[in-house]
Amino acid sequence: MYKAATIKDIARALDVSPSTVSRALRDSHEVGTETKQKVLEYARQINYHYNPAALSLRSRRSYSIGIMVADVANSFFSQTINGIESIAYERGYNVIITQSHDSYEREVINMEHLANRSVDGLLISMSAQTVDYAHVTRLHEQGLPIVFFDRILSDIDTFKVTTDNFRSAYNATEALIKKGYRNIAHLANAPQLSITTERLNGYKAALADNDIPFNENLLRHCYNGGRDEQEVEQAVNSILSAADKPDALFIASDRISTACIRALNQIKGADELAIIGFSNSDVVDLLSPRISYIRQRAFEMGQIAIEMLIKLIESKYPVYEFETKLLEAEVYWQK
Template identity: 45%
Template sequence: MSKITLKEIGKALNLSVSTVSRALRDSYEIGEKTKERVLEYAKSVHYRPNPIAQSLKVNKSHSICVIIPEIANNFFSEVINGIDYAAYERGYNVFIFQTHESYEREVSSIHLGMDRRVDGFIMSLSGKTDHYDHLDLLKSEEIPIVYFDRVPPANNINKVVVNNFEGAYNGTKQLINKGKKKIAHITTPLILSITKERLEGYKSCLRDHDIEIDEALIKFCSFDHREAIDIVNKLVYEDQIDALFLGSDRLALNALNAVKKLGASMQNKIEIVGFTNMKYVDLLSPVICAIYQPALEIGHAAANLLIDYIEARRKPEPKQIVLKTFMKTND
């Protein structure tokens, strides 16, 4: 069977090719009854548009590029699920690139996305991104971008984040309410927005409860699992801590493993709270109080925010969406 064309649809319906094309693109210029006629007929003859030709004509590819540090991270994998679901519902394809915490791979991913003529980007910065020329390139090319979780230090951007300060404050308060005074904070590199916000929530809670802030108990950790384990051992044996507040998913997992190896007595002594979206937290040992981010909702919101921006005839002002965290414990 030969492939049906716009011209043949137009001839069958006594419409021009341009009217058929606009109707199939849901153009505001075409009336609802005409759109309905065209769509019903196109469906009946199994019409399928040529995506490449379509993207060249309207300067749209109906695809978006997602750049994240690591798919294996529970939080990021859940966000991707949310993005993919929302994008599919609105007729967009999703390309995914991982940076593995590399600035160079982040820059390369942006160029690859641009080469693929994506309509926009959704992005969470790598742990080594400390300057933003590559992001300025997107702005100069007027390519829309929505940031989530780890965002650059700018106010006039589209972003979807959680209230990291509040989450960290409440997590630290949970430890204090259990009688803990010597609370260590192991967190991600200081260049990240989430690190600064969570650190300030931790410090603010200590101040509000008249607990002295000991800078020696604040450790900025790379993404090497061995480093996190060594830090936990030092804090336990040399600094005599009685609680751990952990700033990320991977740090939480590494710290749990480290404390587990210390034996039952230490597991009973050290309370643990951490930002993590690990599944089955109620089955984990030792006990951890998890600060969950609504990752699926973050992904859904980021995709819809980006697509709204792509499809807007008049580009709206940048929008910031701030969601709440929630806590779950296996205690």
């Protein structure tokens, strides 16, 4: 009868301790590079597969990580998840992906579900509808490791990674100004989101630095994060019918950018409007009217977020010093 190889078999063959083999298989920093490579190579030769259930019984970990995003169909979030998985699986962790669909109620239910499944930690990007953060605070206070990415919460002390939203919005708005546009409208996400505030502030700062007064009539929020296309269409129509009709439009999120382009397709003369928006879509170059776009480093953001979370999970001592990492975004101008 076939008998699967064990950690003890590998240890005996390589003349090292079982604990060394276990640490090497989990890519622990406690094992030297040479020993780690020797263990991994031998494990591949004998087709060894570690048993997560057995590991969790010994370490009291599930080796599972929960991920909360708004929508996996969003190119930005799918790319972020790819970044998370690229590191997680290498480090011996499985991931459980849940979607809030920008619903507060769904976010609460999903987070409770993940916590009840005894995940070792959570990676969270907040829902557009969430204004009450008690469910997140409670899990954090109970000691569950949590890292925020993209849409972060400033009031909770933990690691965070997001785009430098202020600088990205500032650069995009200033570039429009340098191209001669003065009446620049802004289509924003839900006002309670961190990314909304940061991008709005960057937009306002660029206007101010170029002696252009901020015009409240050229600002509209999309409270459903672009999920409600009728809401976006109404916002676009409202802006374009303003007394100070805009000559350019800055859009502050991926999903809103796509919905906005669809709405503009129904409006005569919309192709005369200069448009720039956040978008990580692979087909953004094919959209009409043409849209210049701000592409976030989504894959890298996912990698950084999971590294931060694993650091919290595997730390032998409480962590009290945290970092909020800001990533630069790239601007692509359509001719």
